[in-house]
Amino acid sequence: MTPAEKAQARSVSLRRIGALFIGHRKQLALVVAIIVVASVLGMASPFLLREIIDVALPHSDLRLLSWLVAGMIVVAAITSVLGVVQTWISTTVGQRVMHRLRVDVFSHLQRQSVGFFTRTRTGEVQSRITNDIGGMQSVVTSTATSIAANLTTVVATIVAMVALTWQLTLISLLVLPPAILLTRRVARMRQKITAARQRELAELNVIIEEGLSINGIQLSKTMGAGAAQIERFTGSSGRLIDLELRSELAGRWRMAAMNIIFAVIPATIYLAAGLPFAAGAMSIGTLVAFTALQGNLFRPLMSLLDVSVTMTSSLALFARIFEYLDLPVEISSPASPVRLDRVHGHLRFEDVSFAYDEHAPALAAIDLDVPAGSSLALVGETGSGKSTTAALIARLHDPTAGRVTIDGVDLRDLALTDLADIVGVVSQETYLLHTTIRENLRYAKPSATDAEIEAACRAAQIHSLIAALPDGYDTMVGSRGHRFSGGEKQRIAIARTLLRDPRILVLDEATSALDNETERAVQRAFDELSRGRTTVTIAHRLSTVRDADQIVVLDHGRVLESGDHDSLIAAGGRYATLARAGQPATADAR
Template sequence: MGLGRVRFIDDSVEMPNITGKMLARIFRYFIPYWKQTVVIILSLVISALLGLVPPLATRSILDEALPQHDMKYLTILMVVAIGAVVLSGLLMVGQNYLKTLIARNIIYKMKNQMFDHIQHMSLRFFSTVKPGEIITRMNSDINGVQEMLNSTIINTLNSTLTLVATAAALISMNWKLAMVGIVIIPLFVIPTRKVGKVRWKIVSQTQTKVDEVNQILQETFSISGSILMKIFTKEQADYTKFEKVNREESRLRMKESLAGQWFTMTISIFTFIGPMFIYFFGGYLYMQGEITVGEIVAFVALLARLYTPAAQLSNIHISVVRSFALFQRIFDYFDQPIEIVDRDKAKTIVSAVGQVDFEHVSFSYDRKIPVLRDINFSVASGTMVALVGPSGAGKTTITNLIPRLYDVVNGCVKIDGEDIRDLTLQSLRRQIGIVMQEPYLFNDTIEENLKYAREDATVDEMIEACRAAYIHDFIMTLPDKYQTVVGNRGIKLSGGEKQRISIARVILKTPRIIIFDEATSSLDSVSELYIQKAMVPLLKGKTSFIIAHRLSTVLAADQILVVEKGRIAEVGKHADLLLRDGIYKKLYDTQFKNQTI
């Protein structure tokens, strides 16, 4: 997935493809704030004009008020100049407020849009996305919209208006002297563009290193990553890896900061030379009687207002490219297709009976290599099915198709005779509970983890569910009982305790169809015993699919599906399958035979 169409490489950088469609897509976010935008533009126009007041007032002070010894006029000019500066400052405060308001509202909307979009992505998306990449897009990229608004749009408008107003003022005062000031602009505008391109390449390379740093941090400091690091004593190796990438990022950032330092020095020289030319040529014009001393001083004061926006505009294309690259990264995520969606006129299933049928189901993760081939079986309501087979045979994939975590490639999965694609996703998934092999708990209280199944669950209902999962007595031994915070991914609890809480959460949901994805394979014997005892009343009257690694589970099943290489190789009960002396018999001899029931 990476960076979509924007690639960052060492020697060259692929610029984003700026199209009219993309421009329209960006500006749609700004349309709701057109009134605020108009106010900002008007204030920029006024600010550009107000910026001319102090130099022009200085001209009048030197040419009129002082020679005429007019104290009243001098006072008026001073008040006008100071008033213009104060008013310009107040306008700047207002501009900052409005542009921040616009940017934060757009960021708020974009983050909500991104969160909602990613929520509905299929497991295919989450299984391929890089660690930390979603967080980078949600935070760094979207938050960059504010900088884009400030540094690109506002600066462009401000620089353009300031440049036009200043150039007009200079020409109106004396076009000959104005030409002297303007002719110097290309001397630093041209190298500015070159330096800007160099910096763009360096920034692009830096972004690659930032992504690498984020990925290392995400992987190393997750709870699983930190445990793995400690167990394998990889602290030094991981530090060395991080230090290398961090050093490279620091080198690039320093290179970016120092890029064009000679050019900056040259600019400062030209910035000094410009006024000297004005004094020199202005002095000549003064001697010819074509200009006054006040106009020369005003010209010099206005030059800074001419050179600064000219330099900014000469480098504006770099800011524009950065901004479009930012939006392209964001849009790359928005354009990821949502594979699992409700069909038109999808039905709502209120209470499923629990009949499940797979009819000629085929599935592939990449649309090329088949994972399931022509799967056919029927499960009656209220019965238990055990799925057995070697690792990678397709057992979990079969169960993932029932709640439409993936969609079939061919064939269909039916519940109560209805193709599940004809049912709304919410109503379908409300009928299904899954207990995963690796239980996931939020870093919150036990109560809040339980309420994730049902926000309106009462205390009595939670206690009843926990009793059924044989975890209530343990919870009551904790100092904070149901208000105990379980830690990141439930790290403060044992595997069996986490699993029983996750089972209680499923019980609280009261689904009609239950899937146990090897839910007891990682439990100790005591915890497994509790789970086995809890499963009997839990599964009574419900349709259940159990990926089994325990003989006791297999024996309790009403039907056993033997999965091998993406096919249903055998179907039957334990005793019948043993008599066939087939795949199940081999599995039993190698996996189940020596287990105690």
Template sequence: MSGAFTPMHGPTRVDPEDRRQLDESPVRLRAVLALFSGHRLRMGAVAAIIVVASLVSLAQPFLLREVIDQALPHHNTALLVKLVAGMILIAVVSGVLGVWQTWLAAVTGEHVTHELRTRVFAHLQRQSIAFYKKTRGGEIQSRLLQDVAGLQAVITTTATSIASNLTATVATAVAMIALNWRLSLISLVVLPPASLLTRQVALVRREVMERRQRTLADLHTQVDDALSINGALLAKTLGSEAQTLEQFTRTSSTLIDLDVRAQLAGRWRMAVMSIIFAAIPALLYLTAGFPGLWGDISIGTLIAFASLQTSIFRPIQGLLNTGAQWVSSMALLSRIFGYLDLPVEVAEPVHPVPVDPREVKGLVRLDHVSYRFADGTQDALRDIDLTIEPGHWLAVVGETGSGKSTLASLLVRLADPTRGTVSIDGVDLRRITSRDRSRIVGMVTQETYLAHASIEENLRRAAPGASRADLLRVLEIAQLDALIAALPQGLQTTVGARGHRFSGGERQRLAIARTLLVNPPVLILDEATSALDTETERELQTALNRLMVGRTTLTIAHRLSTIRDADEIVVLDHGRIVERGRHSELLAAGGRYAQMAR
């Protein structure tokens, strides 16, 4: 009775990258156990089911021996019916236990990964903008989605397979010895080399599959680069479609070769193993022919033992892979915990000051503020001392890299000052919750981001409860009412990927409308009109001037023509205030501002 032999797949050796990851960021056992703290009952039930299922299934060979040795030779139909009923019952019980175990493991795995995924997502949301500037978006997605999904597979598959393989190996070995300890000696000789040979096959296949996965990843990258809206636009403007197609074709051809090699990998070794496993029952039958050497062996015992001999191979092979599987799963956890262990540079206040946005007057104060980037050697802002009275308009100008946008980012608390304080109405921004702050300070930047959704959905991200009249009002202020009215779907028009359905100026005006919907008492415009043509900018600036009445406004300006009427203009140079005053005063002074104006 040879049985069917299926080679084992999956990781069978420690990936050097996994080992390197664990060396750099070891995983604390306490942190791993904490993931399952709310699921101990389910995990205990899974372990109990595995043990019971293994023990129940081992009764099958003993029943088979009785059928062959007792019921059939003696035509004992009553006994035969009982034995057959027992076999069917064992199959039913094993099946039910298997489904129950799979369900419990899947539910546990899904809950653990859901909780972990949510924790990582929430923690990353609390990170400062500096984190996103130095981290690739693809890496964040990979850890949050692929690594967590891989961990789910570890919980539902690897962990349970280790437990079931260990239980099955021990129980099967005990059953084999109970059937005939002499025949068990053959297993000690044959199974170890057969298991190692299977391991070598898996190693060969893994090497090929790793190369295939890398090539497939390259193929995905090429598709994303070439067929995304930005990639397609670049290819068409550069005329590089033929070059891109040639690269894609070459990578696809490599994938064909690797697929074929993956199918053929280890075939000769597998053929040798097939011979070995076909020879095992033959050796058992041969030993049965020498009763003087091995003792008297019944046919039922022989067949039952051959069945166990075949079934013990798979759990042994599974246990051989345990080490690599463990390192692989710990490497996944190391990468995930690497994000969870990141310090929150801009944390929510422990004891926030309650602030009603409707009561905020808009007094903005920067008290001797300095700021240095984490990887910087000098301050991006140095000793900035500014006060913007409620309802006043302050404009900040300077050359590129002078610190203008950094100053604006401190007012919306994208970062905290290294020294000094930023306050609104005398309350330090670090003591105001992010929710209250977002309703107090509105900001429009020169880089506009719109989600791939309708115009209305993009606007409502700022104010979910806004009425349709509110939406139309801010669109009118932003000079977009006529454009939206002319669209067949109106507010339900999809803006497209990153808003590419509209021009750069239209996208920027949508972002302005979105901020105005909040109606914040403090408004920050970080070169908000930089993408507009002169005529549109003049129209929008007129509307903004009306809107800024009674509202504290900080404008980061590139075009000096847009800030001529500001209450005060501040000139920054290398993070310092070098000039301040009104437009006419600064021109008369003949300093840096006058040079910029010329």
């Protein structure tokens, strides 16, 4: 483990783990009560056995023998039924805790900023939600009840053993010191191995995500990297084999040593019972009952020690999950959000600066004023800050200085859900879900009617194509929508955004994947739909720029010039140079 991971693992307290069960106190109390009753009842069997051997059998008392045997059967039946009930309750509680933990992690990650996901590999996130929480399942679902059941059994067994013979009880308990010492050593080993195994599982998930996604497969085939990917996967899988073997073998030598000790203890007791000075000191029934109790002691004792090992090794899993739950939410809704009764769509940037890191400012002192219902076009070279400006409007990032406002209200004062209703974004990188076209569109507006869906698709010039498909709007789009062309995916994405009827449209290279004819058709739809809306367009072609009410040329995060098409051409600056060259600003990644 790295120093950071060790520090994180140490910070996971049993109190915090126990807090996961706070809402289930009554169920857990009932489970504990069932365990105590079952454990106490279970202690009756050795005493019934002693009476059978020492009294019923020697005196041929059939009536007593029948009652004693019936008693043993009843005890076994009752404890079995109680065991089923206890398992049902404890498993239900454990699964609900697991469900809540999964939902909490997923919900918390949903609230993280885009920056978190650009820094974190997708496979890593998936691994923590599936592998790490899955690895915690046995701890969450059965550890508490296992501790209660085994501890109760150990205490009841020791009391019963002392009642039979305190001398032999002392001999039996000699096993405790070496067992505890060996268990602590194994626990420390397992914790380190578990952390390494989960990191390797995360790496394997990343390889699968990168190598078997549709984009990954296409890249692998076109680059001839299949052999290298297989080698990478094989190496990671091989390391997992080693870690799994080490994890399994870490406690085997302890088990071997304990088995030897457990064999020595009853042998010593039998020897002691047969020595001359002990002859006649106890009956055969007492000796048999005691050895039966001793067996009942060692099993729960070992289970308790195993729980200790499991809990210690599982701290690495809890550390990884709590690390995600403890991530600060960089962009969140305010405690008392401002409500806009009527949104006009007046957009302003007031001395806005932004940096992805402190050494590389992406925007510096940006001032923009986009009146409601007007259109703004952003142009500039790669890296000039166009997409960053668009991202601030949707509050994918917050400015490091200055503020962005809609109708005079700082975006940070609006609820995120309200802002999502106000601002609609269509980006260059289209993402479609692996479901039907209809459901992809309803992702933007779950309550949308079929008529509304068709109207949005007509506006985006995609309805005719969808209607011509055998399954129409119920056609599966496939993984990431790869069954459609780039232009088709882009138009579906445009329809999805238009379905929400936002007051502000942000078109980040939204028509970049369209051919000239389709682009003109979509642009006509945008012109119609943009009436009364505020539209911000990142230009890909000059044809989408010249009719904008305002054109802003960005250069290294600063406003270089602004105006309408004619005034900028007359000024003879950067925009005029781009116009004369016939090549608008290229899209940038930021």
